[in-house]
Each structure stands twice: as structure tokens, then as C-alpha cells.
Amino acid sequence: MSEGYEILALDEAERVAHRDSTLIPVRYLLGFRPAGVNAWYADTGDQLMPPHTEDSGNEELYVVVQGRATFTVGEETKDAAAGTLVFVPAEVFRSAVAAEDGTIVFVVGGTVGQAFNAGGWEEFTLAEAYRHAGRIDDGRAVMERMVAEKPDYWAAAYNAGCWESMAGNPDAAFAHLRRAKELNAEEAAPYFREDTDLDNVRDDPRFQELLG
Amino acid sequence: MNLAHIDELDAIELADGFVWRPVRRHFGIQAFGTNAYTPGASGRIVEEHTEDRLGHEELYLVLRGRVRFTVDGNEHELGPGQLVFVRDPALRRGAVAVTDDAAVLAVGGKPGEPHEISAWEYVFLAVPDLQAGRHGEAKRLLEEGLEAKPGNPAILYNLACVEALSGEREAALEHLGTAVAAEDRFRAAAQDDEDFASIRDDPRFPR
Numbered sequence: 516m517s518e519g520y521e522i523l524a525l526d527e528a529e530r531v532a533h534r535d536s537t538l539i540p541v542r543y544l545l546g547f548r549p550a551g552v553n554a555w556y557a558d559t560g561d562q563l564m565p566p567h568t569e570d571s572g573n574e575e576l577y578v579v580v581q582g583r584a585t586f587t588v589g590e591e592t593k594d595a596a597a598g599t600l601v602f603v604p605a606e607v608f609r610s611a612v613a614a615e616d617g618t619i620v621f622v623v624g625g626t627v628g629q630a631f632n633a634g635g636w637e638e639f640t641l642a643e644a645y646r647h648a649g650r651i652d653d654g655r656a657v658m659e660r661m662v663a664e665k666p667d668y669w670a671a672a673y674n675a676g677c678w679e680s681m682a683g684n685p686d687a688a689f690a691h692l693r694r695a696k697e698l699n700a701e702e703a704a705p706y707f708r709e710d711t712d713l714d715n716v717r718d719d720p721r722f723q724e725l726l727g
Numbered sequence: 728m729n730l731a732h733i734d735e736l737d738a739i740e741l742a743d744g745f746v747w748r749p750v751r752r753h754f755g756i757q758a759f760g761t762n763a764y765t766p767g768a769s770g771r772i773v774e775e776h777t778e779d780r781l782g783h784e785e786l787y788l789v790l791r792g793r794v795r796f797t798v799d800g801n802e803h804e805l806g807p808g809q810l811v812f813v814r815d816p817a818l819r820r821g822a823v824a825v826t827d828d829a830a831v832l833a834v835g836g837k838p839g840e841p842h843e844i845s846a847w848e849y850v851f852l853a854v855p856d857l858q859a860g861r862h863g864e865a866k867r868l869l870e871e872g873l874e875a876k877p878g879n880p881a882i883l884y885n886l887a888c889v890e891a892l893s894g895e896r897e898a899a900l901e902h903l904g905t906a907v908a909a910e911d912r913f914r915a916a917a918q919d920d921e922d923f924a925s926i927r928d929d930p931r932f933p934r
Contacts, residue, residue, distance in 0.1 A: 519815025520798045525808040545812040549784050549836025550759035574758040576750070578832060580790060580808050588728045595730060597807075598790055598830065600763075602729040602754035619808060621788060623834050625758035630839050 521545055525554050525580060525619050531644040534565040539619070540637040550631050551624040554580070557613035563620045566610035569603070575624040577601040577611065582618025586611045635661055635671060642674065651682050662691065669699035677712035685716050692716075692725055729754060733763055733790060733830050739855055744769025747851050750832070751844070759842050761834045763790070766824035772831055775821030778813070781845065785835040787811045787822070792829030796822040846872065846879045853885060862893040880909040888922035899923070900931050907933045 539554035555563040579599045587610045603609045638661045645654035658675040665671045676691030695703045707725045736748040748763035766772045795804045799818040849872025856865035869886040883906040890899035906913045
């Protein structure tokens, strides 16, 4: 193997719980940048991707890789065997349920006319799962990578600050939290006031600067 | 519901022996580039190539069967649900089917840029008509490509091929000349290309 490529087996890759679904965070695991790519895993009767509607301009292609799935798109419901592709345009409701154990659906998504820009929901989902599992260092690592990849995204800086707070690293926490305030003081303000992730640093004299 | 099984998609066998399943085109997807491939007579399933020219990152997912990928000289035999992500556009990659039922989905694009339909889609699309001698139809598809990608040298080159085959000497020379002026690799390609037999003796033919 060389550094220029990677191999990943979907049925062996890391899985993470996300809103009653089980995500295989393919884009995050591989660092693929041109489009959103992920996969969903489910056993019989369980939900594949969370039921949702995409915003205007967002197109998604679902591909049944293994097992069998029952898709609902708009008002219509259809059975999809392995090897089936389902295209769903923007602003149309879609959901899918596994009809066999071990079903995996791969999904590709993007916005027409726009460069793909990962919103980072996979990172937040992973970090949340690590928090529940008590894997503080893994959660910190996810947020550190996100800050490095998206240095101008306030929510990345803010959440990296939360993780450093929880891990008991106030200096690192304040560095990230100040950056979050610099990037988007308005959106960050209510979180500074109320987020319990910051309880470890709330009594630090530096915290007042964030509230001001 | 806009749904299709991979076996229901068009099957366009290309010169290298692999069969292109035009996923993006079938569904009219505009936001990202995606296609599927099945093996042709030669057993090849992914063309051996680099992405140097387009700078694309590519992700290949085996949907069915077994496939032997060669990436940067290393071989990997993969089965359903296994992915190869080729981050480096310079790496040579390709694959042959180990089982006849193999199918591969590819997703690719240039990081940081909106998706643009690649010129090769139009060129590949014209191949069945070209092979069957339906020159008018092949020409129509290539002209459609030129409308989407004005001045694209690969499309111009292939249009010149069709024109030379259908005896349109002036148009063929003009389009070939423009393709060679834009990308010199087409000069070498034209020397051995049998499609140009009818115009090779012309003094204006690029040497």
C-alpha cells in the first residue's frame, strides 16, 4: 500500500449510532472530499438512514450494497435488492428499512453547482458516540482533526473547546473557545451561557471574556 | 420512484473491454460524478488510467462479485462492500473481474470544485454508434458534448474521427487541428488512428 490510496471494508468499518440509525462514516474514515459518501447498516425491520428531506439543490443516490431494503420516497414504497440504485432529488422525503439482516446501503450526495463542503455532521455524530462511550481522547481527536480541516468553522472550534473542557485542559479549551467567538460571536453566545460541556471552565476568570 | 438495478442500466462496451453503466446520466444527476462498470469480453472492469489530467479523487465500491484492483502497482482482490479510495490522482489504477458477475460503482470529482460532467462521458456515449457505423448519431452525441463543454479537445478529436469516417474532410481537418492545438497529445494519437485514413494524405493533416 502507498499513502496515495486506501482500502475499506464496509462490513468491518467502524459504526456509530445516529438518531435510531447506524452510520458507517465513510467520508470521515477515508477523507474523501469531492462528494458526501456514507453508508447505513441495519438488521431486518430496522431503519437505515434517518427519514429526512434534503434542502434545495441537494441530490442523493442510495445504493443497496448487501441485503435488501424497503425504500419510501415521497408517497411511494418499493423493495430494493442488492445492486439497486435509488436516486432522490432535493426536497423529497426519503426513508428506508432493512428487509434482511446485515443490510448495507451506500449513499452519495452533493449540491448542484457547488463544491462539496462537508457540514461535519459525521464528526459531531462520532464525537457524541465517543462521549457516551467515555472515549474522551477519541472524541478530542475527532474535533482536533475537524478544526485542522475547517479552521474557519465556528462550530468546529467551539466543540473542540468543549472537548478540551471535558478533558480538563482549560488552556486548550480557552484557545478554541476564543476562536469560536471570533468566528461567530452571535451563534456561540447562547452556548457559552448554557452548555454544560463547559462547566469545568465556567469558574475560570477567563470565562468572563467569552460572555462579554 | 427513480430506481434501477445495475443490470437494468445501459451497457456500453468500450474498446478496452470494460462495460460502462452510465449511472449519472441515467438518473440525470448533476451534483456529483458517479458511474458503474461491469466486465466485458476481456474481463477488464475498470480502465487502467490515472486522474492526472482531471485531478480527481476516486472511490471504487465493489457491488457484486470479486474484482482484482491494481493501484500503484499493488494488487488487491476485493469483494462486495469493499472500497478503494484513490486519493492521489497520479496513481495508476485499474481492475479486472475475477468473477463474471462483478460490478463496481465509482464516485469521483475534484476537491473544492463543483461537479462538471467529464468530457469522456460524451466520448464513451458515442462509442456504440461509432462501432455500428451510425455516424450521424455518433456525431449528434459528440456535438451535444461540445455544447456542454465548448472547445473540449477530446470531444473535438472524436468528432473529427467521425467526420473523417463519413467523408467530411474539411470539418474533420478543422476539428482535429483545433484539438491538436489545444492538447498536443492528440497529434501523436492521430498518426496511428485508422479513423483518419481518408484525410491523412492532406497537407493540412497535423504531423
